[in-house]
Structure formats: structure tokens, C-alpha cells
């Protein structure tokens with residue numbers, strides 16, 4: 001193909017031709033998202049220069065399309081073309097009219113990718129959830145890093161992403177941090193955060209008002225979709241159906257999606273298999289409860305944020321006694337700080353003990369009885385609760401028994417002596433031996449970890465339903 005001779009050093013026509021090809025190879029959404037923001041700037045000998053509105057767009061285009069653009073231009077011009085970019089802030093407004101049209105222009109797409117106005121951007125500005133205020137521990141570093149990577153580079157590596165974990169462990173904090181980060185740093189992208197509950201209610205209303213098309217447009221035009229608490233969708237079949245199609249649309253256009261859930265997708269009941277399999281695509285990462293050190297670090301950070309100095313022994317006391325989740329930690333701290341400010345008193349260990357008495361005992365109550373653990377584990381291994389507590393030592397019983405002892409040690413505050421007592425009066429060394437054995441297996445056998453996690457979740461669920 002010889003559109004014009006190379007030595008004129010103007011590759012604009014080649015570029016127009018290249019755009020037609022690119023447009024025929026990728027989805028319309030994708031094309032409008034990225035190629036409306038890339039403009040031909042100028043040419044030099046064997047070099048074509050584009051302008052883009054920001055470094056973010058530049059990085060994205062390079063990552064996603066540089067090779068494709070290079071290959072097509074090399075083929076069209078018959079020479080090795082260097083591709084360069086300049087960042088021009090004003091170039092942000094997409095000029096769709098300049099683009100050659102491969103298919104009929106879709107006016108809906110055109111409108112949907114207008115740069116956002118300042119007022120739109122400020123919608124979530126009051127929300128304080130940010131990566132800066134999230135304290136990272138071993139329990140959360142994987143989830144944190146994944147969310148951070150997604151916020152900086154949406155739609156590339158971790159797509160979709162499902163973050164799961166129990167209540168109050170920071171799922172909403174993380175997913176909203178993505179929202180806030182993108183809103184303040186990547187002006188070009190249209191991001192939408194919604195809870196599964198709001199999504200469901202909006203959908204039901206749209207059906208009632210005969211406005212499903214508007215609903216579809218709203219969610220299928222975004223660049224990034226964040227849905228919090230997808231376990232809420234269980235049993236809601238028409239909303240699931242709608243989300244399934246939204247998912248496919250966005251996925252095919254390489255749009256980023258992030259979901260949170262209180263359990264792994266595999267354990268979502270009353271969810272169609274095809275939607276579940278969508279959630280399981282991409283990255284699934286769990287948030288675990290924080291350990292003692294992380295609980296201390298979280299509280300230090302919260303005190304710092306409120307410019308409140310709390311003594312170390314009070315912090316230690318709270319971290320030791322409130323071990324369920326971060327939300328409970330936070331409310332204990334808020335209570336103490338309010339007390340201190342209202343009465344103008346410094347919080348001593350005695351005051352903390354007195355003030356938190358209720359939440360502490362509540363926490364204890366909430367802590368799981370060994371019996372619950374025994375029942376759930378016995379059920380999982382098809383044994384009876386009495387067999388598990390009994391004297392028999394066949395392998396089929398001894399192994400589940402060791403697992404129950406290990407979980408009892410991890411999930412409750414009971415000592416090995418107390419646990420031994422609850423397992424038919426066994427000695428504490430038996431409990432210690434069981435814990436060591438399971439810990440050893442956890443190191444060498446990845447399936448063991450799955451079993452323990454599954455059991456832990458079932459125990460929590462059993463307790464919630466009591």
C-alpha cells in the first residue's frame with residue numbers, strides 16, 4: 001500500500017488507515033476509550049509523533065497497543081517507524097469528527113467519553129477511605145497491593161478482581177480507595193462504585209419504570225466498575241442475569257471490574273453457575289483478620305489521625321481483647337477518645353478496662369464455643385460430634401480431631417489445657433502435638449490450607465446463624 005511517499009515525512013494518512021484497521025479489530029468501547037485520546041501530532045523521518053492528554057493515557061496506550069500500532073504502521077509504510085509521544089494537557093477533549101469511521105458512529109459512545117467536569121469529580125471527595133489510611137499487615141498485603149495496582153493501572157493485569165473476607169476487615173475501605181484514587185488522579189476515566197444492594201434496587205426500579213435501557217447504558221459505559229458486597233445478589237436471579245451481561249460487555253472491552261464478597265465465590269449459594277464463574281475469573285484474593293501487631297499498628301494510625309496520644313498499655317489492652325475485626329477495634333477506640341475529650345481526662349488502663357467492659361465481654365461472647373468448632377468439623381468429615389470428642393483413635397477420627405484442636409487454638413482464647421478438657425479430658429500436650437502436626441501440614445500441603453479456611457468460614461457462618 002502506498003498512500004504517499006515516505007520521504008515526505010508525513011505519516012498522517014498512514015495513521016488514518018491504521019486507525020481503520022485497529023477499529024475493526026477491537027471493541028467500539030475500547031476504541032473510544034483509548035483512541036479518542038490519541039492524536040496524530042507530527043512526523044519526522046521514519047518517526048511518527050502522537051499527542052496524549054496525560055501520562056496515564058500514555059502508559060495505558062503503550063502497554064495495550066504499542067506493539068499493534070507499530071506492526072500496522074510498519075506494514076503500511078514498509079519501513080521501521082519509530083513511535084513517539086508528547087503529553088499535551090489541552091488535547092484531552094476527544095475529537096471524534098477527525099477520526100475515520102470504520103463503522104457507523106455511535107453517538108452514545110461519543111457522549112459517554114466526554115472528559116468529566118470538575119463537579120462530577122468532586123462527588124466522592126468527602127469520602128476518607130484511601131490507601132494512605134489503610135494499615136497493611138500480613139493479613140492484607142496481597143489484597144492491598146492488588147487494589148493499588150488496579151487503581152494505577154486499571155483494566156490490565158488483575159481483571160476482574162474479587163476481594164473476599166469477613167465483616168469489618170477492610171473490603172469497603174479498599175474498594176473505595178480505588179474509587180477515590182482514580183477520581184483524584186485519573187481524570188480521564190469514568191469510574192463507578194456501587195453496592196450490590198444499590199445495583200439491585202436501581203435495576204428493580206428501572207424494570208418497574210421501563211427504563212432498563214438507561215440502566216444498561218449507565219453501567220455498560222463505565223471504564224471501571226466497582227461492586228461492593230456481591231453476596232447480596234444471592235437469590236436475585238434477574239439482577240444476576242443483568243450483571244452477567246454487564247460483566248460480559250465490560251470484560252470484552254477490557255474494562256476493569258472489582259468485586260467484594262464476604263466469602264469466596266465458590267461458596268456463594270443461589271448464584272447462577274455462569275455468574276459465579278465470571279467472578280472466579282481473574283484474581284481472587286482474601287482478607288484475613290489482622291494479627292496482634294497489625295491491630296496495634298491500626299490503632300496507632302487511628303490515634304494519629306485524630307491527634308490523640310494513647311498510652312501503650314491501653315493500646316495493648318485493646319489489641320489483646322478486641323480481636324474480631326477492625327470495625328470493633330475502631331469503635332472501642334472512638335469510645336475511649338470521646339470519653340477522654342468530653343471529660344477532659346487522660347485514658348488510663350483502668351478507665352479503658354472499665355469503659356470497654358461491655359464490648360470486651362461482647363467480644364468474648366462472640367468468640368466461638370469449642371462445641372461449635374467440633375460440630376462443624378465433625379459434619380465436614382461426616383462424623384458425629386460425639387465421635388470427635390470420644391476416645392476412639394482411628395485415623396478417620398484422629399485427624400479431624402487434630403484439626404478441631406488446631407482451629408480451637410486459633411479461633412478462641414482457650415488454653416491448650418481448656419481445649420484438651422473439652423476433647424474428652426485429653427492432656428494439653430495432646431493439643432499441642434495436634435497443633436504442631438497441622439501447622440507442619442500447612443507448610444507442606446496446600447490443600448490443608450484450603451480445608452482450614454473453608455472450615456473457619458463455615459464456623460463463622462454457623463455462629464452468625466445461631
Ligand code: ADP
Nearest residue numbers: 133134135167168169170171172173298326327
Ligand atoms: P468490610 O467492608 O470488610 O466489612 P470496612 O472496609 O467497612 O470492612 O472496614 C471497617 C472499618 O475498619 C472501616 O472504618 C475501615 O476504615 C477500617 N479498616 C479496616 N481495615 C483497615 C486497615 N487495614 N487499616 C485501617 N483501617 C481499616
Ligand code: MG
Nearest residue numbers: 171172228229
Ligand atoms: Mg463493606
